[in-house]
Amino acid sequence: MRRDVFQAIADPTRRAIILLIASQAMTPNAIAEHFDTTRQAVSKHLRVLTECELVKQKQNGREIYYELEVKKMKDIDKWLDQYKKIWENRFNQLDNLLLTIKKQNKK
Amino acid sequence: MRRDVFQAIADPTRRAIILLIASQAMTPNAIAEHFDTTRQAVSKHLRVLTECELVKQKQNGREIYYELEVKKMKDIDKWLDQYKKIWENRFNQLDNLLLTIKKQNKK
DNA sequence: AATTTGCGAAACCAATTAGTTGCGTATATA
DNA sequence: TATATACGCAACTAATTGGTTTCGCAAATT
Secondary structure (H helix, E strand, C coil), X not given: CCCCHHHHCCCHHHHHHHHHHHCCCECHHHHHHCCCXXXXXXXXXXXXXXXXXXXXXXXXXXXXXXXXXXXXXXXXHHHHHHHXXXXXXXXXXXXXXXXXXXXXXXX | XXXXXXXXXXXXHHHHHHHHHHCCCECHHHHHHCCCCCXXXXXXXXXXXXXXXXXXXXXXXXXXXXXXCHHHHHHHHHHHHHHHHHHHCCHHHHHHHHHHHHXXXXX
């Protein structure tokens, strides 16, 4: 099963769950109360998040607290890094210029 | 149709396309040559990327060059920002501690 | 001990999506 | 003008996904 961080954050409900548990670990029922959905649906989202290690479980009696593994979000940041160089140093403007010149030479 | 940046980068092929055109605008055919897939498949991915404005087209005769709209990636960075505070300032460790204390009080 | 509560897992369904095939159209080339 | 090339678009298929329902199990409550 293909499970990576990018696929996990693609779903808006999952992003909402991430935001919700970012400040406070919560049980599936508690999370479900915040949305117009069932506990089971939340449970499936939590499974996806757990599988890609964006979230970890902490059992406490019969309750399972879900906690955000914030560190895992660095993966996204790392991926963004290669493009940050481009947008920060405005290399893209340079690329545009080069492309325009190339087109004109063809004519 | 639900089209946002997060959904766009969820697909590994689309991330590969983004990487490919980041340094150099390319035509669908040129992009397709880099992958084990057809031009039409690439074309569909480019449509998704165009719809969420991660990519823009530049027609040149019968060729259409696809260019990365790097600025749009800032949207992802903005979203990450709220969590960056957490992982950088190690607030998560504090949260863990608070949660542990809470559990112990329950017992 | 019986019941309730919190949960995951499996079976199922509807919607979405990635990919293919087969068009039509516009630009370039012979 | 006829042909080849570059492309988007629509119809179709197979796989995936979000969600529901139902079940069983373990922990808590009565």
